[in-house]
Amino acid sequence: MTMPTKSKTKATVWVVEKGQVRPRLDHLTTEEPLEIRLVPLQKTVAVTMRTPGADFELAAGFLYSEGVVSRREDIRRISYCVDGEQRHNIVNVELRDGLIPDLQPLERHFYTSSACGVCGKASLEALRLRGCPVIPSGPTVTPEIIYSLPDKLRAAQGIFTATGGLHAAATFNAQGKLLNLREDVGRHNALDKLIGTALLSDELPLNNCIILVSGRSSFEILQKSTTAGVPIVCSVSAPSSLAVSVAKEFGITLIGFLRGERFNIYTGLQRINAA
Numbered sequence: 001m002t003m004p005t006k007s008k009t010k011a012t013v014w015v016v017e018k019g020q021v022r023p024r025l026d027h028l029t030t031e032e033p034l035e036i037r038l039v040p041l042q043k044t045v046a047v048t049m050r051t052p053g054a055d056f057e058l059a060a061g062f063l064y065s066e067g068v069v070s071r072r073e074d075i076r077r078i079s080y081c082v083d084g085e086q087r088h089n090i091v092n093v094e095l096r097d098g099l100i101p102d103l104q105p106l107e108r109h110f111y112t113s114s115a116c117g118v119c120g121k122a123s124l125e126a127l128r129l130r131g132c133p134v135i136p137s138g139p140t141v142t143p144e145i146i147y148s149l150p151d152k153l154r155a156a157q158g159i160f161t162a163t164g165g166l167h168a169a170a171t172f173n174a175q176g177k178l179l180n181l182r183e184d185v186g187r188h189n190a191l192d193k194l195i196g197t198a199l200l201s202d203e204l205p206l207n208n209c210i211i212l213v214s215g216r217s218s219f220e221i222l223q224k225s226t227t228a229g230v231p232i233v234c235s236v237s238a239p240s241s242l243a244v245s246v247a248k249e250f251g252i253t254l255i256g257f258l259r260g261e262r263f264n265i266y267t268g269l270q271r272i273n274a275a
Helices: 055-065 104-109 120-129 143-156 158-163 187-200 219-228 241-250
Strands: 008-017 020-029 032-039 043-050 075-083 085-095 167-172 178-184 210-213 232-235 253-259 262-267
Touching: 032 055, 043 055, 055 075, 055 085, 055 187, 055 219, 120 219, 120 241, 143 167, 143 178, 143 210, 143 253, 143 262, 167 187, 178 187, 187 210, 187 219, 219 232, 219 241, 241 253, 241 262
Parallel strands: 032 085, 210 232, 232 253
Antiparallel strands: 008 020, 032 043, 075 085, 167 178, 167 210, 253 262
């Protein structure tokens, strides 16, 4: 049986400083493909480049975000593929009896990188057709709580501290307490891991939570947040125009450029209790 791949990989680097070259042992963020298969359909629905770790949660979160499953009970079992030997880069998801999902929307995911993109207008229409509800009003938070989130995120990023080379997504409650965090080479994978953890723990929807992602807020970040019922989404960088459109349509408070004691609110001002 093969051993699972670690989230960090050792490497020798050469540091050039003040004209001098010296070797140093360093750690890199591991990036490997993960194939997600549905059984008994024997159908590969996605191959994504990810950082190994929380693979089952990643698969569950991806399938939930894409509408393949809608509740914890839709998933009977998740396991690594065993084909002569155990393969930790292939995850089998066994669906409940009688569930026949529509897999056509997943065609765009057959191969995705850590910076994948999607067709914006078609994807927004797909969210509408799925009947995703507008996020309920509340909670209301102060700017001071929002200010505090990036430092809490960074302090909890164990793999980032070692490698400096991956993204994170975290949930906080309305008082700013860190509830959960996942890391990955891809922003969308980190969020899938986070949502998958909530799904498998029967904690969805996340109607009273704040999500903070490193990097920017793309369409996919808002798509996944919408399906999970997240009312406030924050990022340390800028959102895309389509991300703003999704946030506006589904009632999400979208915050960007969260740095120090400053941030921009793009939609949902009513949830920020500023003096």
